[in-house]
Amino acid sequence: MSAEKIKVLIAKPGLDGHDVGAKIIVRAMMEAGFDTVYSGLRRTPEDIVQLAKEEDVDVIGLSILSGSHMPLCRKMRELLIDAGMADKLWVVGGNIPKRDRLPLANLGFRGVFPTETRLHDIVDFIRENASWPMN
């Protein structure tokens, strides 16, 4: 898949208002040549899945700094599978303790990016993985 064709949704689920990071990621995605959609703040998982479907994105990226990533990602998994988006690349970033990284991966979030992750690492990851369906 060529870079031009990768379409990414960056979304902010829950009440957490910290959007500095999410907006930085949106700009990094745009700069990398990805077609990028940003959800805006305070979206429910249902809103996000609907937006992902409408926009027909290849990548669903969640930014969560409130500490609610486990319940939100569990909910997202359920909804994404129901919506037939299991083959898309799901990634999540934010304040994520080490102990939650494997459980998030097991939920299907193949990229888990703690706050100190460098932008180019996220871009490279998406470029390499956006076209691989989940096993």
Added chain:
Amino acid sequence: MADELNKVINESGIEIKTLYTPEDIEKSGGVDDSRSGEPPFTRGIHAEMYRKRPFTMRQYAGFANATETNKRFQYLIANGQTGLNVAFDLATQCGYDSDAPEAFGEVGRVGMAVDTLKDFEIAFDGIDLEKITVSLTINGTAAILIAMYLAMAEKRGYDLANLRGTAQNDILKEFIGRGTWIFPVEPSVKLVADTIEYCAKNAPKYSPVSVCGYHIRESGSTPAEEMGYAFSIAKAYTDLALERGMDIDAFAGRLSFNFNIFGNLFEQVAKFRAGRRHWAKIVLDGYGAKNPKSGWLRMIAGGGGFGLTIEQPENNIMRGAYYALVGALSGAQTMALCCYDEAYTIPTPKAQRLSLRTMQLLIEEIGLADTVDPLGGSYYIETLTNEMEDKIVEAMDWVDRQGGIVKAVSDGVIQAKVSEHAFRRQKDLESGAQRKVGVNCYVDEDDEVPDVDLHPYDEDGGRVQNEALKEVRKSRDQTEVDRSLDVLLDDASSDRNVMPALIAAVKAYASVGEMTKILGDVYGRYDEPIRF
């Protein structure tokens, strides 16, 4: 060539010379020989500043429910803290009751959960509201929580005419950074004007608004923009209050500000000095206030969160000490300091105490309270103060060119500008163009980033809060609640000041969610402009 390589430009865009002389002060606008306590207050709003009264230390705290928060408050007061800075959970900040579906998993997570007046009665139980000034970090639901605070104080027998305290209540900056908006921009600003008007008439010593450059700076702006945008915001609230026929001197003196302290020490100190001078010009010359106190830039300077790193976190202890030095040199009335562990957890009591001690030792051991504005008169600081004022004016002019702050926020242009800066700032950190110790230089091979340590979510706490709310709903006089909510609906629909109705509703133990819903039915909900 060598000069090119060594060029130093501060974050606000001012080129820094190798050496400053009296000529530089002259060229940049001349010597400001005003004294502290005299307009334009460049050196400080009070004549004696910290000599008479050191800055108030007010660490941000509050979590879980009212009972737990009360315990933490008592602990901080016992340790010498002289003010409280209350944190609320996201449900409270966004206007949802603890039992609302939107609040699921959020009750008490990042601050205290507040549903009704009952929670305030418990949280402030045993705390002398005359000795300890309370600052409410609340914005979207600020009008409701101010109503709650005033009602609680009144019930406990305090005279509102003498009640001091502060609410953050700066909704415009929430649209730019921080994000706890609820209603569209215009009615949101109208609510702020309601609180200003109500407090000026009924609780004249209460500070209903603390305009925050702080979060705009955290979100990506330069120090000069932080101050310039804050002034544009403060002017928007002021203009609305004036449109209602209020006298500038009836409220301007109660406006306060909140600014950030990370970054270059000299640039920060110059920012505060320039800001003080410029705000005085705006209020005294621009708005024609008669009372010099109306032109005071009263402020909390603190935090520094963006400057702290999760890499080599112990470095944050040193950073915090330098930031506190900036705060002390800035002439702030109040200081709060981020804790070294904040990049990865909610601060432990030990980290909280360390921040408090950092500020205390500046006063007790290092001599920061001995004389006013100790850097005043430095060729560098005086020149930079003049140049920073020009940059602040530039930032305000940019806002004016966008059609004013309300339009700039509604259109999303200011959010886009600030987030573009944040992106550049991040890239500079990653490329090393902006040096950051332990992050892009002086990194050790075997450094390990500390694990994020989140307070586990207390499901029990959520349940206890919900039961308490249920209990209040059962025991309150429902007829009185309904009646008071009807009045609120009527006042909001007729564009009257909603504060009297909110206070009546609060006293009837109406909940934050119920009152927010009524206001939302009238005002609608904010639709965030997505703009990059």
